[in-house]
Amino acid sequence: MKTLIKNIKQLLQVERTPRSRVCGADMARMDSISDAYLIVEDDRIADFGRMTELKEQSFDKEIDAHGRMVLPAFCDSHTHLVYAGSREIEYIDKIRGLSYEEIAKRGGGILNSAKRVQEADEAQLYDEAMERLHTMATYGTGAVEIKSGYGMTTEAELKMLRVIRRIKETSPLTVKATLLGAHGIPMEYRGRQEAFVDLVVDEMIPRAADEGLADFVDVFCDAGFFTVEDTERILEAGAKRGLRGKIHANEMACSGGIQVAVKHNALSCDHLEYTGEAEIECLKGSETMPTVLPGAAFFLNMRYAPVRQMIEAGLPVAMASDYNPGSSPSGNMQLVLSFACVNYRMLPEEAINATTLNTAYAMGLSDTLGSIAVGKRANFVITKPIPTYEYLPYAYGENKVEQTFLNGKAL
Numbered sequence: 350m351k352t353l354i355k356n357i358k359q360l361l362q363v364e365r366t367p368r369s370r371v372c373g374a375d376m377a378r379m380d381s382i383s384d385a386y387l388i389v390e391d392d393r394i395a396d397f398g399r400m401t402e403l404k405e406q407s408f409d410k411e412i413d414a415h416g417r418m419v420l421p422a423f424c425d426s427h428t429h430l431v432y433a434g435s436r437e438i439e440y441i442d443k444i445r446g447l448s449y450e451e452i453a454k455r456g457g458g459i460l461n462s463a464k465r466v467q468e469a470d471e472a473q474l475y476d477e478a479m480e481r482l483h484t485m486a487t488y489g490t491g492a493v494e495i496k497s498g499y500g501m502t503t504e505a506e507l508k509m510l511r512v513i514r515r516i517k518e519t520s521p522l523t524v525k526a527t528l529l530g531a532h533g534i535p536m537e538y539r540g541r542q543e544a545f546v547d548l549v550v551d552e553m554i555p556r557a558a559d560e561g562l563a564d565f566v567d568v569f570c571d572a573g574f575f576t577v578e579d580t581e582r583i584l585e586a587g588a589k590r591g592l593r594g595k596i597h598a599n600e601m602a603c604s605g606g607i608q609v610a611v612k613h614n615a616l617s618c619d620h621l622e623y624t625g626e627a628e629i630e631c632l633k634g635s636e637t638m639p640t641v642l643p644g645a646a647f648f649l650n651m652r653y654a655p656v657r658q659m660i661e662a663g664l665p666v667a668m669a670s671d672y673n674p675g676s677s678p679s680g681n682m683q684l685v686l687s688f689a690c691v692n693y694r695m696l697p698e699e700a701i702n703a704t705t706l707n708t709a710y711a712m713g714l715s716d717t718l719g720s721i722a723v724g725k726r727a728n729f730v731i732t733k734p735i736p737t738y739e740y741l742p743y744a745y746g747e748n749k750v751e752q753t754f755l756n757g758k759a760l
């Protein structure tokens with residue numbers, strides 16, 4: 350099957366020499382081609398260029414993208430989209446003045462979702478997650494990382510991972526699975542947290558690895574949650590089983606999470622609201638992708654990660670949705686673009702790099718996703734007619750995507 354998308358107003362994020370990630374000043378650059386074509390063969394990008402250079406050939410299908418932009422589908426490298434029900438009542442508690450930590454201490458927050466996930470069966474979790482995933486795809490997302498973490502017991506964590514495996518097998522989106530055994534401390538382990546970390550290290554990680562259910566391992570390394578020592582034990586246990594780290598760090602405090610992520614060569618460290626000079630220095634030269642979650646910072650009304658300083662220091666920055674029922678009940682990556690520009694003072698080019706190529710890197714997928722490059726998977730979107738690509742973050746809240754293509758096929 351050979352498809353031509355022709356008369357594209359602007360083809361964005363094109364790469365002749367594919368890179369694994371974009372760092373520092375390069376983030377403000379995004380190559381594009383005006384009045385362009387894109388050729389898709391089966392599930393791959395076969396060719397692209399200027400309309401004036403399109404060679405005579407036959408196609409099975411032609412799509413006229415006049416007035417429209419084409420860009421790679423977003424990669425969302427941090428989500429918790431398998432969960433049961435919603436938590437809008439806690440949202441009201443927050444409006445009334447309770448903090449995220451206070452809600453968590455009272456058994457709300459992560460433990461509230463854990464109770465519901467423990468009670469739900471796999472079919473219910475799968476159906477709810479697939480509906481969320483479909484909405485995300487209509488907003489232009491083509492790849493997601495999904496975490497467990499609302500299980501709290503080995504059985505419930507494995508149940509979540511099996512749901513993610515079924516999503517992987519049946520959804521057109523590209524999916525990566527992360528075991529987040531250490532997300533919260535169950536009530537019965539309060540005061541003996543090491544025993545819960547033992548459970549993660551001795552039972553959850555080996556079983557998830559043996560059953561081939563996880564690609565990565567995660568820990569919520571932060572004040573009031575898991576310590577640097579807990580995190581080291583979990584990252585070491587994961588590494589022994591071939592699971593690289595992608596950790597939650599520095600959302601509540603300068604927790605040492607960034608340093609421990611870099612020390613253990615984690616693929617990413619995520620949140621980063623509390624990032625100072627020492628943390629930026631530590632990330633320099635590392636292979637760990639600093640990942641910011643603008644939806645969570647917005648929704649919890651938190652301080653914003655110092656993205657400008659990070660970019661000025663030459664670091665790459667990725668941005669993901671953190672889709673979850675507590676701190677970010679949205680998987681809309683177009684909104685992430687707008688937050689990036691308004692709240693972090695990123696340029697649209699930087700925001701697009703942060704949500705495509707750099708998030709692909711943070712999922713270990715930048716060789717196949719995250720840009721328009723020959724041989725990459727044909728995951729891309731055609732926008733509605735829009736005046737410029739800057740309009741994408743500017744016109745916040747409306748869906749600018751007309752059609753999402755995954756593996757070469759229209760959704």
Ligand code: NIG
Nearest residue numbers: 458459645671673674675676
């Ligand atoms: O990434 N920070 C930790 N975990 C999630 C929130 C999970 C929840 O509140 O249910 C996050 O924001």
Ligand code: FE
Nearest residue numbers: 427429597671
């Ligand atoms: Fe998260």
